[in-house]
Amino acid sequence: MSLDATRRHTFTAHDVTLRSTPADRWALKQLQRSVHGVPVRFVLWDGVASGPKTAPLATVHFKRRRALWSWLWDPQLYVGETYMAGAVDGDGDLRALLEAMYRVTKAPRGWSARRQSITLQLARSNVHHHYDLGNEFYRLWLDRELVYTCAYFPRRDVTLDEAQAAKMDLVCRKLRLQPGERVVEAGCGWGALALHMARHYGVTVDAFNLSSAQLAWARERAASEGLADRARFFDGDYRTVTGTYDVFVSVGMIEHVGLNQLGALAHVMDRVMTPNGRGLLHFIGRNRPAPLNRWIRKRIFPGGYPPTLRELCEHVLEPADFSVLDVENLRLHYALTLRHWRERFEQSADRVRTMFDEPFVRAWRLYLTGSEAAFTTGWMQLFQVVISRGTSNAVPWTRVSG
Amino acid sequence: MSLDATRRHTFTAHDVTLRSTPADRWALKQLQRSVHGVPVRFVLWDGVASGPKTAPLATVHFKRRRALWSWLWDPQLYVGETYMAGAVDGDGDLRALLEAMYRVTKAPRGWSARRQSITLQLARSNVHHHYDLGNEFYRLWLDRELVYTCAYFPRRDVTLDEAQAAKMDLVCRKLRLQPGERVVEAGCGWGALALHMARHYGVTVDAFNLSSAQLAWARERAASEGLADRARFFDGDYRTVTGTYDVFVSVGMIEHVGLNQLGALAHVMDRVMTPNGRGLLHFIGRNRPAPLNRWIRKRIFPGGYPPTLRELCEHVLEPADFSVLDVENLRLHYALTLRHWRERFEQSADRVRTMFDEPFVRAWRLYLTGSEAAFTTGWMQLFQVVISRGTSNAVPWTRVSG
Numbered sequence: 131m132s133l134d135a136t137r138r139h140t141f142t143a144h145d146v147t148l149r150s151t152p153a154d155r156w157a158l159k160q161l162q163r164s165v166h167g168v169p170v171r172f173v174l175w176d177g178v179a180s181g182p183k184t185a186p187l188a189t190v191h192f193k194r195r196r197a198l199w200s201w202l203w204d205p206q207l208y209v210g211e212t213y214m215a216g217a218v219d220g221d222g223d224l225r226a227l228l229e230a231m232y233r234v235t236k237a238p239r240g241w242s243a244r245r246q247s248i249t250l251q252l253a254r255s256n257v258h259h260h261y262d263l264g265n266e267f268y269r270l271w272l273d274r275e276l277v278y279t280c281a282y283f284p285r286r287d288v289t290l291d292e293a294q295a296a297k298m299d300l301v302c303r304k305l306r307l308q309p310g311e312r313v314v315e316a317g318c319g320w321g322a323l324a325l326h327m328a329r330h331y332g333v334t335v336d337a338f339n340l341s342s343a344q345l346a347w348a349r350e351r352a353a354s355e356g357l358a359d360r361a362r363f364f365d366g367d368y369r370t371v372t373g374t375y376d377v378f379v380s381v382g383m384i385e386h387v388g389l390n391q392l393g394a395l396a397h398v399m400d401r402v403m404t405p406n407g408r409g410l411l412h413f414i415g416r417n418r419p420a421p422l423n424r425w426i427r428k429r430i431f432p433g434g435y436p437p438t439l440r441e442l443c444e445h446v447l448e449p450a451d452f453s454v455l456d457v458e459n460l461r462l463h464y465a466l467t468l469r470h471w472r473e474r475f476e477q478s479a480d481r482v483r484t485m486f487d488e489p490f491v492r493a494w495r496l497y498l499t500g501s502e503a504a505f506t507t508g509w510m511q512l513f514q515v516v517i518s519r520g521t522s523n524a525v526p527w528t529r530v531s532g
Numbered sequence: 533m534s535l536d537a538t539r540r541h542t543f544t545a546h547d548v549t550l551r552s553t554p555a556d557r558w559a560l561k562q563l564q565r566s567v568h569g570v571p572v573r574f575v576l577w578d579g580v581a582s583g584p585k586t587a588p589l590a591t592v593h594f595k596r597r598r599a600l601w602s603w604l605w606d607p608q609l610y611v612g613e614t615y616m617a618g619a620v621d622g623d624g625d626l627r628a629l630l631e632a633m634y635r636v637t638k639a640p641r642g643w644s645a646r647r648q649s650i651t652l653q654l655a656r657s658n659v660h661h662h663y664d665l666g667n668e669f670y671r672l673w674l675d676r677e678l679v680y681t682c683a684y685f686p687r688r689d690v691t692l693d694e695a696q697a698a699k700m701d702l703v704c705r706k707l708r709l710q711p712g713e714r715v716v717e718a719g720c721g722w723g724a725l726a727l728h729m730a731r732h733y734g735v736t737v738d739a740f741n742l743s744s745a746q747l748a749w750a751r752e753r754a755a756s757e758g759l760a761d762r763a764r765f766f767d768g769d770y771r772t773v774t775g776t777y778d779v780f781v782s783v784g785m786i787e788h789v790g791l792n793q794l795g796a797l798a799h800v801m802d803r804v805m806t807p808n809g810r811g812l813l814h815f816i817g818r819n820r821p822a823p824l825n826r827w828i829r830k831r832i833f834p835g836g837y838p839p840t841l842r843e844l845c846e847h848v849l850e851p852a853d854f855s856v857l858d859v860e861n862l863r864l865h866y867a868l869t870l871r872h873w874r875e876r877f878e879q880s881a882d883r884v885r886t887m888f889d890e891p892f893v894r895a896w897r898l899y900l901t902g903s904e905a906a907f908t909t910g911w912m913q914l915f916q917v918v919i920s921r922g923t924s925n926a927v928p929w930t931r932v933s934g
Contacts, residue, residue: 457859
């Protein structure tokens with residue numbers, strides 16, 4: 131499959147010999163209409179085509195009749211499904227195409243979230259689906275510290291390794307970590323931030339996670355660096371946190387909590403933070419409420435829901451009387467992070483194919499490219515929110531910048 | 533009246549000779565109970581007293597029976613009313629007392645705002661009530677530029693003049709003003725920010741206000757500095773803004789808009805901002821929705837309503853698809869600003885008394901001291917919010933700090 135930003139392939143093989151019918155051509159016309167003028171060319175299995183002949187952003191080839199109709203029937207799900215399965219192929223610039231499609235698509239208004247309740251068991255299954263794909267897979271394309279969240283680029287041209295280190299420092303500086311303080315981290319990935327805090331800021335960190343592959347990795351690293359007593363890794367999610375802490379930090383976890391469980395998160399934060407405690411919540415969010423793309427929920431992030439800042443205030447901060455001290459939106463930094471990941475992923479695509487299969491490679495290409503387009507076009511936001519208790523005056527007098 | 537933080541007076545005169553009754557003493561007991569252990573001493577007109585004899589934060593003397601009962605009946609209104617009228621007097625530290633009271637008082641939960649509609653006529657009357665008290669009055673205790681909003685203190689010990697200049701620069705830097713850009717300011721006070729922007733950042737500013745006293749002052753200053761063509765002052769509120777602008781700025785205005793009109797504000801911002809426009813909203817807010825104190829609404833700020841960040845998102849930002857780029861909470865900077873104002877006000881109290889009368893001096897002392905206590909204890913917040921359109925990528929890559 132060739133729909134990617136870095137390489138162009140030409141498409142040849144059609145596996146359907148059936149002639150297209152008048153109904154198929156009607157469907158093609160509807161499809162062309164649905165892209166609101168985005169210069170994309172559609173070609174059916176027998177060569178019947180629609181859209182600009184010269185310089186389209188991309189050409190999409192339908193190899194099967196069902197694929198064509200599925201795009202009309204439920205594009206949110208079947209664009210991804212047919213692409214992944216190879217029933218659709220094409221050439222051109224996938225990223226440019228997805229960006230153009232985001233730009234002409236209206237965000238849903240007045241949408242209400244389906245209130246799925248994510249039990250601890252379901253959370254474990256959701257986490258397992260994505261984060262237990264194997265550390266070797268993620269090592270192929272993440273930075274050297276395995277930080278799988280938005281990086282911070284002080285300048286656009288720093289490396290991904292530098293940008294992830296800068297992000298971790300930015301988080302620590304925003305939290306004004308003091309030696310000896312106790313930090314709890316809800317959702318710790320491979321432990322990079324917890325280890326960074328323990329190593330450079332003299333704090334002790336209790337970090338929680340549900341991914342057994344990540345936990346094993348994090349514990350191994352803590353032991354090998356002699357940090358096992360200052361960066362401890364526990365098998366559990368935010369709900370299992372007990373004790374009290376000076377700092378509550380969560381990077382890239384809230385988007386997995388689900389709208390229905392945000393109140394439970396507030397309860398946990400309220401229970402574990404000291405009276406002068408601080409918190410930092412770093413999460414993928416939205417400007418307006420909208421469901422996560424259905425294909426992404428099915429194939430990539432089951433249970434995922436990126437909340438708006440309003441929803442965070444409504445369900446987490448107001449109920450527990452937390453005060454917003456500082457918000458920074460790093461949307462374009464996430465687009466750049468994703469570009470790094472996508473380019474590194476493509477460089478390792480052959481290796482990934484041998485570890486998994488071709489549909490896996492296609493699914494991850496679509497997910498990484500689509501995410502970059504979503505952050506580039508403003509469909510997704512990345513909020514970093516610093517909070518304290520509403521009554522605490524142990525708050526920074528001035529703020530830090532990157 | 534002596535209940536202020538900087539001076540202590542002793543109270544002597546009682547103007548009521550009636551003996552207190554068992555009912556009065558019951559009311560006294562209820563009142564003492566209502567302060568939740570705050571060490572305040574209450575003394576009735578005949579010397580009957582309640583509360584700690586040694587080292588109370590303050591002693592409150594009721595000079596009239598009606599004052600005592602009014603405090604039980606409707607403290608939110610009558611603490612201020614009786615104090616203002618001289619029916620209650622006292623000695624001690626008013627600021628410490630108000631802070632202690634804020635600390636033991638629970639914020640209302642689940643409160644819904646009364647949706648008052650503030651028409652343009654009502655807005656004009658509200659503004660006239662407060663801002664047309666005379667420029668000479670405000671010159672007695674504001675900074676030299678007459679900035680009547682939260683200052684920014686890079687260090688706690690800079691002067692008020694320096695802190696107001698630093699605040700104006702912080703606003704301009706957050707907005708990344710470029711020479712030649714067009715700025716609209718909704719609610720411009722005496723024009724300090726508009727003049728600062730035109731003078732130091734090479735932009736042209738159209739500034740709107742409803743206070744005739746402030747407008748006259750601002751126009752006079754613009755003319756005398758030769759800035760009349762680059763800082764223009766118009767008689768009108770946010771609803772009367774037309775044209776298009778690169779930047780929308782509003783400092784200390786949203787708290788006068790009213791919850792019911794926030795949607796109209798969103799509509800105006802959406803109408804006047806260019807596709808790559810930026811905005812900055814600086815306003816007094818809350819962590820949880822609550823009405824402004826009723827006495828403050830009656831005597832100081834008719835129609836005032838400090839919204840929560842959630843309410844700003846819900847009524848202004850989400851409907852118009854604005855993106856939150858940056859939020860900073862300057863609550864403690866406002867407490868320090870108010871301390872400066874209060875101290876300067878007290879230094880000019882005799883002069884204010886000749887300009888107005890004793891109840892005016894008392895009302896403003898209570899307002900300034902109570903506001904300082906509200907910001908110190910976290911009852912009020914000061915949010916500075918930078919926004920762009922949700923689809924614009926003409927946004928700062930990194931943020932500024934003060």
